[in-house]
Each structure stands twice: as C-alpha cells, then as structure tokens.
Amino acid sequence: xxxxxxxxxxxxxxxxxxxxxxxxxxxxxxxxxxxxxxxxxxxxxxxxxxxxxxxxxxxxxxxxxxxxxxxxxxxxxxxxxxxxxxxxxxxxxxxxxxxxxxxxxxxxxxxxxxxxxxxxxxxxxxxxxxxxxxxxxxxxxxxxxxxxxxxxxxxxxxxxxxxxxxxxxxxxxxxxxxxxxxxxxxxxxxxxxxxxxxxxxxxxxxxxxxxxxxxxxxxxxxxxxxxxxxxxxxxxxxxxxxxxxxxxxxxxxxxxxxxxxxxxxxxxxxxxxxxxxxxxxxxxxxxxxxxxxxxxxxxxxxxxxxxxxxxxxxxxxxxxxxxxxxxxxxxxxxxxxxxxxxxxxxxxxxxxxxxxxxxxxxxxxxxxxxxxxxxxxxxxxxxxxxxxxxxxxxxxxxxxxxxxxxxxxx
Numbered sequence: 192x193x194x195x196x197x198x199x200x201x202x203x204x205x206x207x208x209x210x211x212x213x214x215x216x217x218x219x220x221x222x223x224x225x226x227x228x229x230x231x232x233x234x235x236x237x238x239x240x241x242x243x244x245x246x247x248x249x250x251x252x253x254x255x256x257x258x259x260x261x262x263x264x265x266x267x268x269x270x271x272x273x274x275x276x277x278x279x280x281x282x283x284x285x286x287x288x289x290x291x292x293x294x295x296x297x298x299x300x301x302x303x304x305x306x307x308x309x310x311x312x313x314x315x316x317x318x319x320x321x322x323x324x325x326x327x328x329x330x331x332x333x334x335x336x337x338x339x340x341x342x343x344x345x346x347x348x349x350x351x352x353x354x355x356x357x358x359x360x361x362x363x364x365x366x367x368x369x370x371x372x373x374x375x376x377x378x379x380x381x382x383x384x385x386x387x388x389x390x391x392x393x394x395x396x397x398x399x400x401x402x403x404x405x406x407x408x409x410x411x412x413x414x415x416x417x418x419x420x421x422x423x424x425x426x427x428x429x430x431x432x433x434x435x436x437x438x439x440x441x442x443x444x445x446x447x448x449x450x451x452x453x454x455x456x457x458x459x460x461x462x463x464x465x466x467x468x469x470x471x472x473x474x475x476x477x478x479x480x481x482x483x484x485x486x487x488x489x490x491x492x493x494x495x496x497x498x499x500x501x502x503x504x505x506x507x508x509x510x511x512x513x514x515x516x517x518x519x520x521x522x523x524x525x526x527x528x529x530x531x532x533x534x535x536x537x538x539x540x541x542x543x544x545x546x547x548x549x550x551x552x553x554x555x556x557x558x559x560x561x562x563x564x565x566x567x568x569x570x571x572x573x574x575x576x577x578x579x580x581x582x583x584x585x586x587x588x589x590x591x592x593x594x595x596x597x598x599x600x601x
Contacts, residue, residue, distance in 0.1 A: 199294040202329040208260045216258050216297050216335055237300070243413065244300050244337070244362060250354035254342045258301060261312070262333045263325040266304060268318045271359065287323045295324070301337040303362055305355050315339065315355055316362040349395035353387055356380050357411050364413030372416050374425050381407050381429050399433035401426070423504045438559040439513060442473075442501035452501060455555065459567050467495050469552070474500045474524040481531045484549045497552035499567070500524055505557060514561045521554055521577060522588045525570075545572065553577070 198215055200208070220236045238246035238255075245255045302317020314321065317336070324331040339358075341351050360380050364372050381397060384407060388396030397407045404426050412422060424441040431438045442448060452471045456462065461469050468487055472480035480498060487496045502520045505513045528551065532544050544550065554568040554577060562568075563582040570577050578585035 198297045200297065201294050202290060202324060202331055205331070207332050208335050210260075212297065213258060213260050213335055216301060219298060241300055241365065244303070244365060249339075250357055252342055252346045252351050252354035253305070253339050253358070256306065256338045256340050258335060259338055260333050260335045261304070261338075263321055263331075265310065266312045266314050266321070268314060268321050270318055271314075283319055283323065286319055290323065291328070297335070300362070300365065301335045303337045303339060303358065305339045312336075312338075313355070315358050347391075347395060349387060349391050353384055353395045353397075356384060357407070360411035361413050364411070364416040372412065374417070374421065377408060377411060377425050378429055380411065382432065385429070385433055399430070401430055404429050419506065420504045423506055427504070436559065438564060439505065440555075440557045440564060441504040442555060442557065443504060452555065456499065456567075459565075461497075461499060461553070461567060466493065467497060469497045469499055471499045471501055471555070474502050474520040474554075477524055477527040477531065480524075481528060481535075485547075488547060488549050492548060494548065496549045498528075498550065499552060500554040502554070502557050513558055517557055517561075518586055518588075521568075525551060525575070525588060 198219065200212060220240050237244070242248045249255065302320055303315040304312040304317070305315055306312055317334070321334055323329065324334055346354075357380075360372060360376060363376075381404060384397040385399045385404070386396070388398050390396075397403050405423075408422055408426050408429075417425070420443070424443065427439040427441045442452065449471075456469060456471065463469055468491060470480075470483060470487065472483065484496050484498055487494075500521055502517050505516045505520075529544055532542065532547070532549075551570050551572065553570050556562055556564045556567060556579075558564070562584040563579055566579050566581055568577040568579055575588040576585055577588070
C-alpha cells in the first residue's frame with residue numbers, strides 16, 4: 192500500500208501513532224461531513240455520526256471523555272465479551288491482512304477503553320486491533336483510543352460493569368474492522384447480566400423475563416446485527432436457561448432444526464409407515480407446503496401425506512402474547528392452505544382437502560406454559576380443533592376470544 196495519509200496509516204512504515212494522527216481522528220467529521228461536504232467546524236462530529244458510541248445512545252452510567260493515544264501496556268487484552276472458537280482466529284487473520292493491504296483507517300470509530308482511575312483502563316472494544324497492532328509485523332507501541340468513564344458517582348460498580356458489558360457487544364455491532372458479533376457472544380454476555388441481576392437482587396443487570404431479555408438483546412445487537420427471527424431465537428435460548436418451567440421452543444428451517452424436528456417426531460412415533468408419509472413444514476410458508484405435499488401426493492397416490500406444522504420463532508406480535516401468536520399461525524395456515532386447494536386447477540380443482548390423500552395432521556408444541564412440549568398436537572378437520580391426547584389440551588380455531596389454554600399437566 193501507499194505511505195500514510197492523514198486518515199490512513201501504513202503501520203508497516205510507521206513507528207507509532209502521533210499527535211497528527213490523533214488530530215486527524217478528532218477532526219475527521221469536522222473535515223468530512225457525509226451529508227454536507229461544505230459544512231466544517233464543530234457543528235458536526237463523532238457524536239452526530241455515531242450517537243450510540245459517543246452521545247445519547249450510550250447507557251446512562253457511562254460517558255465519552257475524549258480521544259487519546261495510549262500505550263498497549265496500559266491494558267490487558269482479553270475477549271471478555273466473546274465466545275471462543277475457530278472463527279475468532281480466522282477473523283483476527285482477516286483483520287491483520289486487511290491492515291497490511293489497506294492500512295489502519297482512522298475513519299472508523301477508535302478502540303474503546305473504560306478509565307476506572309487515572310492510568311487504569313479496561314478494554315470495551317478493540318482487543319483484536321490492539322493485539323494485532325502491537326504484534327509482528329507492525330509492533331506499534333500505542334494506539335488511538337476513545338476513552339470512557341463513569342457518568343457520576345450515583346451508580347454502583349455493578350451498574351457500571353453492566354453498562355460496560357452492554358457496550359462491549361453494542362460497539363462491535365456498529366462498524367468495521369471488527370470481529371463480527373455472534374449469537375454465542377450475545378448469549379454469553381446477556382446470561383452474565385442475568386446472573387448479575389440475581390446477585391444484586393435486581394439492582395443491576397438484566398431480569399430473566401422475556402421483556403427484559405428482549406430489550407437487552409435488541410440494545411446490544413444495535414441496529415444492523417441479526418434478523419428479527421434470529422434475535423428471538425437467541426432470546427428464547429437465554430430465557431429457557433433461566434426459566435426451565437416456562438420453556439419456549441423456537442423451531443426453524445435450519446439443518447440443525449430439521450434434525451431436532453425429526454428426533455422429536457421419532458420420539459412420539461410420527462414416523463413414515465407403509466401407507467403413510469409425514470412431512471414437517473413451516474406454518475409461515477403455505478405455498479411451499481402445498482407444492483411439497485401435493486408433489487408427494489402425486490408420486491405416492493396410494494399413501495396418506497400427513498402435514499405436521501412447526502410455528503417457527505414466536506414473536507408475540509409486539510406484546511409477547513406467545514400463545515395467541517402460536518394459535519394464529521396454525522389458524523392462518525389451515526385457512527390459506529384450504530383456500531389454495533379449493534382454488535387449484537387440474538386434479539384437485541374444486542375439491543376440499545378431505546377429497547385428497549393429503550391431510551393437515553398436526554403441529555409441534557412450542558410453549559410449556561400452555562401445553563405439554565413432550566407430545567404433538569393432532570388436528571381434527573371436522574371440528575377445526577387442535578388437541579393433545581395425553582394432556583387433554585385443545586383449542587378451537589373458530590374461537591374468537593382466544594381464551595387461555597391451561598395445561599393440567601404443568
């Protein structure tokens with residue numbers, strides 16, 4: 192690469208970060224406003240560009256104190272917010288190679304350190320960049336750091352630590368180059384926060400409720416990490432760990448989920464027989480389920496094709512009423528699937544599902560608080576009812592009031 196510029200530093204030919212580099216960081220957005228190139232001066236800065244890092248988006252407990260260049264010897268680099276694994280080593284190599292080829296870019300938010308006392312720091316983010324820049328082939332003695340501190344003395348040490356933990360994930364969900372946030376990272380740190388909530392009798396940390404875990408996961412993931420269904424899957428994994436008597440199963444279409452679904456169906460004896468084929472489908476993909484079921488029906492006209500529904504990752508429809516979400520997904524599938532059959536052309540035109548060798552046979556359970564998660568739901572098309580045989584739990588799809596169903600076996 193070319194030699195250093197004011198905003199790109201060639202670490203292979205630079206012995207250390209200097210006041211000039213620090214000035215470039217401090218003034219970067221004063222000089223380069225992406226929304227208005229003619230705007231210069233203090234009217235636009237890092238706090239405007241990244242409020243979640245430097246201004247209103249920070250936790251109340253901590254504040255941004257300014258940029259400094261500090262020696263690597265001032266901290267111990269450790270991945271407190273990361274789940275270990277091979278992917279981290281791969282990412283470290285990728286970041287190092289990127290710096291070698293393209294230089295160290297000062298346009299990205301700097302590494303973040305928390306200052307407990309003068310000269311006493313803890314890394315919030317920047318472990319990878321710190322380890323890489325201080326080691327061969329770069330051997331830099333220092334790095335440019337965004338320094339944070341406690342906002343005031345009214346917060347306890349535990350509350351401050353909780354804020355730092357949140358930022359340890361959230362800051363890595365903002366920019367490159369960074370080691371991308373993983374689901375394991377989020378699960379690890381939020382689990383730690385729930386343990387802190389128990390240890391401090393609720394003074395700090397995250398309560399083990401769906402609402403609190405969801406709010407915390409959404410915060411630490413920022414605005415651009417993980418799709419909503421992925422986030423909810425992580426949320427329920429964490430929730431189930433601390434609430435084993437209120438387990439929520441997040442079914443999905445991944446390969447691992449397919450294996451889990453098959454294992455569950457094997458356990459309850461929903462297995463293929465001489466004249467029966469079971470297929471598990473997502474309740475949200477009606478047209479795909481229709482194509483799959485009737486392709487099998489055509490191929491095996493003398494066999495019954497039994498559709499088993501899985502309800503995916505429940506989202507509570509904004510209110511975390513998971514039981515209503517569960518029922519509505521099954522109800523919507525039944526209605527739309529029957530409509531497709533009635534409106535189809537060819538062999539099954541103008542027929543109901545009962546006229547075919549395809550049936551909506553049942554559904555996988557999902558909510559331990561409402562029904563048994565050790566048995567499946569069967570579907571009665573005559574009464575439009577889903578029911579569990581052993582637990583004596585049922586609900587009618589024609590019900591408008593959606594009364595809560597109580598699992599008598601709980």
